[in-house]
Amino acid sequence: MFQSDLLQNKIILVTGGGSGLGLSMSKRFAELGATLVICGRNPDRLANGAAEIKQAGAGREVFTFPCDVRDYQAVEKMMTDVIAQVGLPHILVNNAAGNFLAATEDLSPGGFDAVVRIVLYGTFNCTQILAKHWIAQKVPGTVLNIVTTYASNGSAFVVPSACAKAGVLAMTRSLAVEWGAYGIRLNAIAPGPFPTEGAWKRLFPDKAFDEQVKKRIPLGRFGEHRELTNLAVFLLSDEVGFINGECVTIDGGETLAGSGQFSLFTQLDREALKKMMRQMRGS
Numbered sequence: 388m389f390q391s392d393l394l395q396n397k398i399i400l401v402t403g404g405g406s407g408l409g410l411s412m413s414k415r416f417a418e419l420g421a422t423l424v425i426c427g428r429n430p431d432r433l434a435n436g437a438a439e440i441k442q443a444g445a446g447r448e449v450f451t452f453p454c455d456v457r458d459y460q461a462v463e464k465m466m467t468d469v470i471a472q473v474g475l476p477h478i479l480v481n482n483a484a485g486n487f488l489a490a491t492e493d494l495s496p497g498g499f500d501a502v503v504r505i506v507l508y509g510t511f512n513c514t515q516i517l518a519k520h521w522i523a524q525k526v527p528g529t530v531l532n533i534v535t536t537y538a539s540n541g542s543a544f545v546v547p548s549a550c551a552k553a554g555v556l557a558m559t560r561s562l563a564v565e566w567g568a569y570g571i572r573l574n575a576i577a578p579g580p581f582p583t584e585g586a587w588k589r590l591f592p593d594k595a596f597d598e599q600v601k602k603r604i605p606l607g608r609f610g611e612h613r614e615l616t617n618l619a620v621f622l623l624s625d626e627v628g629f630i631n632g633e634c635v636t637i638d639g640g641e642t643l644a645g646s647g648q649f650s651l652f653t654q655l656d657r658e659a660l661k662k663m664m665r666q667m668r669g670s
């Protein structure tokens with residue numbers, strides 16, 4: 388789908404790059420020639436992720452920086468260290484997130500704070516601190532924010548995440564305009580369900596729930612990591628450098644199906660449905 392050197396000479400910083408979708412994106416970027424910098428809180432997760440990325444990238448360089456993105460000063464230090472040891476990243480992927488299921492009336496202030504600080508503040512911290520370097524050095528930059536489909540519409544039982552992702556989407560669109568003059572562009576991806584250990588152990592209680600969710604998705608399945616990673620490559624590539632402030636949904640049609648008045652009919656046997664329609668037409 389892409390030239391094998393599409394991301395040659397690019398330094399890409401992926402937050403939460405040691406697991407799940409962040410790791411899959413990092414592996415794909417390395418396959419296409421990028422140098423990867425991954426950060427996260429758990430050094431073992433980062434080390435294991437780096438080994439996988441190196442393998443995918445046929446030995447491309449991978450650097451790990453343990454860092455909690457909630458902490459502004461820690462992110463400032465990480466960015467200074469990355470620039471000194473690796474070079475100034477060309478691309479930032481804000482992928483780190485926290486989430487869990489909770490009835491909102493039972494949420495503690497600390498629970499709300501934990502998720503919003505990782506998702507919204509973490510994204511702000513990394514974006515603003517790196518962009519200050521880009522602006523000072525007069526170089527362009529690209530940011531890709533991973534949100535969710537419910538960033539636009541909200542969702543029950545994940546209110547801290549919904550609030551924070553909505554904020555990230557607003558940040559994406561706001562800064563796309565504010566920083567366009569510096570040659571900095573920002574886009575977002577809104578994924579539907581893509582199985583990862585981190586999301587599934589916190590949000591998807593059992594196989595029966597998985598099957599129910601799949602039924603809501605017109606394509607009848609979850610997303611495959613490769614599909615999302617290819618979209619990420621596309622959006623951050625210079626080849627589409629005029630895309631700015633966009634959020635691309637990749638959810639098999641789930642969000643649209645949820646809002647269509649007659650989408651429920653897709654759950655019926657198609658022949659029985661057509662028979663009913665013929666009868667209604669004839670009556």
Ligand code: HXC
Pocket residue numbers: 484485486487488489494495496497498499501502535548578579580581585586589590
């Ligand atoms: C209610 C909870 C809770 C839970 C933690 N808390 N888990 N409240 N239900 N299940 C509360 C605690 O009581 C505490 O509040 C506060 O949250 C912080 O808890 P800690 O355990 O100290 O948090 P911390 O170690 O900082 O971890 C943050 C975390 C954790 C968000 C709670 O889940 C995490 O590390 N997540 C990272 C990975 C992740 O979430 N991946 C999934 C992303 S999937 P008090 O008030 O008691 O101090 C995604 C989109 C999916 O985002 C969309 C699918 C389609």
Ligand code: NAP
Pocket residue numbers: 402403404405406407408409426427428429430432454455456457481482483484485505509533534535536577578579580581582583584585586
């Ligand atoms: P995941 O594997 O749990 O990834 C989350 C990553 O964020 C972990 O590597 C974690 O590493 C890191 N992280 C969490 N808190 C951090 C902090 N304070 N500082 C630095 N790093 C931190 O989950 P995932 O499913 O791959 O999710 C990746 C992204 O996709 C998230 O933005 C999520 O909201 C989004 N998304 C996922 C789905 C899905 O179906 N999987 C759907 C929609 C959106 P440490 O714990 O080591 O810090």
